[in-house]
Amino acid sequence: MSKPTPLSGFPEWLPAQRMIEQNVVERIRSTFELYGFAPLETRAVEPMDQLLRKGETSKEVYVLRRLQEDPANQKDDALGLHFDLTVPFARFVLENSGKLQFPFRRYQIQKVWRGERPQEGRYREFLQADIDVVDRDSLPFHYDAELPLVIGDAFRSLPIPPATILVNNRKVCEGFYRGLGLEDPDEVLRTVDKLDKIGPAKVGELLATLGASAAQVDAVLRLAQISTADASFVDEVRKLGVDNDLLNEGLGELVAVVDAANEHAPGLIRAELKIARGLDYYTGTVYETQLQGYERHGSICSGGRYENLASSGNERFPGVGISIGVSRMLGLLFGQSALTVSRSVPTAVVVALPSEELRGRCDAVARSLRSRRISTEVAPSAAKFGKQIRFAERRGIPYVWFPGADGEPDTVKDIRSGEQVEADAATWAPPAEDFVPSVQGV
Structure with missing residues (x-):
């Protein structure tokens, strides 16, 4: 065509x-x-x-x-x-x-x-x-x-x-x-x-x-x-x-x-x-x-x-x-x-994917966040974390979630400020202003 x-x-x-x-x-x-x-x-x-x-x-x-x-x-x-x-x-x-x-x-x-x-x-x-x-x-x-x-x-x-x-x-x-x-x-x-x-x-x-x-x-x-x-x-x-x-x-x-x-x-x-x-x-x-x-x-x-x-x-x-x-x-x-608009997609959180073997675990994190109306997607592929962060940056997505390795707790990073904290998918939520994209006049 x-x-x-x-x-x-x-x-x-x-x-x-x-x-x-x-x-x-x-x-x-x-x-x-x-x-x-x-x-x-x-x-x-x-x-x-x-x-x-x-x-x-x-x-x-x-x-x-x-x-x-x-x-x-x-x-x-x-x-x-x-x-x-x-x-x-x-x-x-x-x-x-x-x-x-x-x-x-x-x-x-x-x-x-x-x-x-x-x-x-x-x-x-x-x-x-x-x-x-x-x-x-x-x-x-x-x-x-x-x-x-x-x-x-x-x-x-x-x-x-x-x-x-x-x-x-x-x-x-x-x-x-x-x-x-x-x-x-x-x-x-x-x-x-x-x-x-x-x-x-x-x-x-x-x-x-x-x-x-x-x-x-x-x-x-x-x-x-x-x-x-x-x-x-x-x-x-x-x-x-x-x-x-x-x-x-x-x-x-x-x-x-x-x-x-x-x-x-x-x-x-x-x-x-x-x-x-x-x-x-x-x-x-x-x-x-x-x-x-x-x-x-x-x-x-x-x-x-x-x-x-x-x-x-x-x-x-x-x-x-x-x-x-x-x-x-x-x-x-x-x-x-x-x-x-503050971001080009509704997504507030990208769950980073350490490896394809852990996709099921990452999907479970995403489901938990979505159950509380937090727009979430899992990274498309198990690339280096820096590449996955850039994937979020290009679309204005404010947060990247990192599953903990070897029993370590999960963390979530605000890629705008660089602040990274421990987080539980069952209780963590972004600030109210980040739940949905915001529209501003110039």
């Missing part, structure tokens, strides 16, 4: 990176559960009509079909891989509403797939960590303010640079555009959402093609420039001279989110009135998140409120959710060598 060509957009981390990912996921999961979110995993595929009914996603969905399937016989219920976890969650709620207690708080940590152009931090297959709260008929607004606080705690538990959650409310934007007299506020929202990618001049040109006058374009761009760490954005909006009931409602909701964050986690949130989010199912609060030093790469954590995504007939389950792009965040940090 010839050397395979890597597939772009499908990250495969090295073992040390994978251990960092597992550590990060565990800290996120633990934070989610501290706030009472219950675990959930949904299937990888959804009917295409469900995947395509909200937002500009048709170009990103991977279609699932059998290799030998005749295209002429394809049915209307074609399947696609899910591109986020919110759409399948909404479907799950509708299917299981009779079995769930509301408000329902859940977290999901799963892979998703998007057919977009791979680049640094952007992949076709990636891991997301989502939290959502849904309720029947109506959802109290205080959840919009709670979710950023959960994410803030999750980020503070990680060895990463500080994060800032940018927050807006689509009612602010839509109400402002309606107050200006723009006829298609949804299309204006989608256009403004491209501001960071194409710049204000290009956005202005696109708005003009939608029928916006020069004065309307100027007002839209001035709204998008408003950015404050407190509720002073209200005064900035009022200065633009636009009045609309939906705008006023959105400003009130946005103030509530910003004030709650400033009370409980000062510095976590900034009101950023250019944030729109491209998915059409968002109806109110929207979030994006920047990592300090990585702002040019865009958001690593996004979400918002949706009123009608989970609805069928007279049943409606509004919700609010936010999603950490785990692979996206780690890809950016790995690219800058910004995260390290």
Whole structure:
């Protein structure tokens, strides 16, 4: 078999990176559960009509079909891989509403797939960590303010640079555009959402093609420039001279989110009135998140409120959710060598092998250590002890265990400090910090 060509957009981390990912996921999961979110995993595929009914996603969905399937016989219920976890969650709620207690708080940590152009931090297959709260008929607004606080705690538990959650409310934007007299506020929202990618001049040109006058374009761009760490954005909006009931409602909701964050986690949130989010199912609060030093790469954590995504007939389950792009965040940090792990394997102890005849005895030592949750392996061959120590050093394994000869007691050596002491496999344990590999930020 010839050397395979890597597939772009499908990250495969090295073992040390994978251990960092597992550590990060565990800290996120633990934070989610501290706030009472219950675990959930949904299937990888959804009917295409469900995947395509909200937002500009048709170009990103991977279609699932059998290799030998005749295209002429394809049915209307074609399947696609899910591109986020919110759409399948909404479907799950509708299917299981009779079995769930509301408000329902859940977290999901799963892979998703998007057919977009791979680049640094952007992949076709990636891991997301989502939290959502849904309720029947109506959802109290205080959840919009709670979710950023959960994410803030999750980020503070990680060895990463500080994060800032940018927050807006689509009612602010839509109400402002309606107050200006723009006829298609949804299309204006989608256009403004491209501001960071194409710049204000290009956005202005696109708005003009939608029928916006020069004065309307100027007002839209001035709204998008408003950015404050407190509720002073209200005064900035009022200065633009636009009045609309939906705008006023959105400003009130946005103030509530910003004030709650400033009370409980000062510095976590900034009101950023250019944030729109491209998915059409968002109806109110929207979030994006920047990592300090990585702002040019865009958001690593996004979400918002949706009123009608989970609805069928007279049943409606509004919700609010936010999603950490785990692979996206780690890809950016790995690219800058910004995260390290104390060792490249889980092993804490290598049992040195004096000779092949003593392998059984060494295996017994390893079993005793493992019975107390100490990750242990036996040296691969009966080489000189110096070579076996170097085997441990190369992988960052901190301890080497030496079976005693001729009735002498066993000893264990910390190869970092050189300290070597007598030890009994039934009672010895490493310090707590050496039980598992530790992850540090650079």
